[in-house]
Amino acid sequence: MDRDEAIEFLRDHHRSVLATRRSDGGVQLSPVVHALDAEGRVMISTREPAMKVRNVRRDGQAWLCVLNDRFFGGWAQAEGPVDVVALPEAMPLLEDVYRAVAGEHPDWEDFRAAMERERRVVLRITVERVGPTVSG
Numbered sequence: 001m002d003r004d005e006a007i008e009f010l011r012d013h014h015r016s017v018l019a020t021r022r023s024d025g026g027v028q029l030s031p032v033v034h035a036l037d038a039e040g041r042v043m044i045s046t047r048e049p050a051m052k053v054r055n056v057r058r059d060g061q062a063w064l065c066v067l068n069d070r071f072f073g074g075w076a077q078a079e080g081p082v083d084v085v086a087l088p089e090a091m092p093l094l095e096d097v098y099r100a101v102a103g104e105h106p107d108w109e110d111f112r113a114a115m116e117r118e119r120r121v122v123l124r125i126t127v128e129r130v131g132p133t134v135s136g
Contacts, residue, residue: 001076006130007040009076010066014101018044018123019063020055028055034064035100037093041124042078045097048086048119056082062125080128086121093122 001009010016014033022028030052034044042064046052056062063079085093094115098105105111 001130001132003127003130006076006078007036007127009074010034010042010064010078010127011036013066013068013074013076015069016064016066018052019065020052021059021061022051022055023058028052033097033101034066035097037096037124041126043093043097044123044125045094045120046123048121052123053084053121056123057084062123064125075132077131078125078127078129080126082123082125084121085124087116087119090120090122091115093124094120097122 014035016032016034018030018032020028020030028051030046030050032044032046034042037043052062060081061079062082064077066076066078068074091112095105095108095111098111
């Protein structure tokens with residue numbers, strides 16, 4: 001799988017497992033949904049106090065295993081550096097993530113209030129490596 005194929009797979013499939021590095025060097029895994037921006041960067045909505053946010057702020061890297069809706073079959077791995085986009089700059093990105101995963105929200109004002117109340121941020125991964133590159 002090359003980068004373009006992986007990006008298309010990530011654009012079409014939103015269920016994934018995010019891996020970040022804990023302070024002790026271990027791996028922390030989180031089930032997440034993701035979307036892609038126009039530049040092909042992965043965007044994940046999460047809460048500011050979440051451990052994954054602390055981990056990427058300290059380490060700056062993340063890994064994503066993206067699964068298809070049936071679980072078995074096609075999948076992709078993407079990895080790269082991460083930046084954390086906080087509110088208020090994150091609001092349009094949070095809206096983009098919602099639209100890509102669930103469509104139009106019935107009440108955008110309510111959505112925005114919830115994002116602020118929940119202290120949402122966007123983890124944005126620049127995809128530098130993808131896989132699988134060989135089959136076993």
